[in-house]
Amino acid sequence: MFRIGLGSDIHRLVEGRPLVIGGVRIESELGAEGHSDADVLVHALCDAILGALSLRDIGKQFPSDEERWRNAESFIFLKYVVGLMKDKGFEIVNVDSTVHLEKPKLRPYIDEMRAGIAEVLETDPNNVNVKAKTGEGVDAVGERRAVRADAVVMLAKV
Numbered sequence: 001m002f003r004i005g006l007g008s009d010i011h012r013l014v015e016g017r018p019l020v021i022g023g024v025r026i027e028s029e030l031g032a033e034g035h036s037d038a039d040v041l042v043h044a045l046c047d048a049i050l051g052a053l054s055l056r057d058i059g060k061q062f063p064s065d066e067e068r069w070r071n072a073e074s075f076i077f078l079k080y081v082v083g084l085m086k087d088k089g090f091e092i093v094n095v096d097s098t099v100h101l102e103k104p105k106l107r108p109y110i111d112e113m114r115a116g117i118a119e120v121l122e123t124d125p126n127n128v129n130v131k132a133k134t135g136e137g138v139d140a141v142g143e144r145r146a147v148r149a150d151a152v153v154m155l156a157k158v
Contacts, residue, residue: 005052009043022113039074106132
């Protein structure tokens with residue numbers, strides 16, 4: 001049996017916050033605002049896996065009004081979600097994701113993102129794809145007011 005999940009996330013970009021995407025700290029004068037480290041890619045991945053398992057979303061699992069999640073590293077969330085996935089007898093077949101960010105360019109960071117995500121997902125990095133797109137100067141992403149990520153996962157029953 002296979003299950004497919006779709007996840008997305010968006011965070012406002014602000015000064016004075018780090019920009020963490022896919023578990024990698026990106027050099028940038030703007031960072032993502034959020035209760036945790038605001039890693040939009042990892043949040044989208046969590047939602048995709050939770051969706052495939054019919055377990056609602058990241059906000060249900062890790063409410064932003066709980067102080068214990070303040071500034072938490074998002075890989076903690078992903079590790080927990082992977083545990084839920086394994087408890088239900090599934091494994092990752094593949095991940096496809098897109099990060100939407102006007103600047104800086106993410107190409108130098110993508111291999112590191114893929115490797116870190118694959119490690120947490122307990123899969124081969126060749127099963128994890130990360131793409132980067134700009135907003136072409138349009139909408140909140142293009143105007144450098146936000147960073148967004150979308151992710152699709154396929155799970156297989158083991």
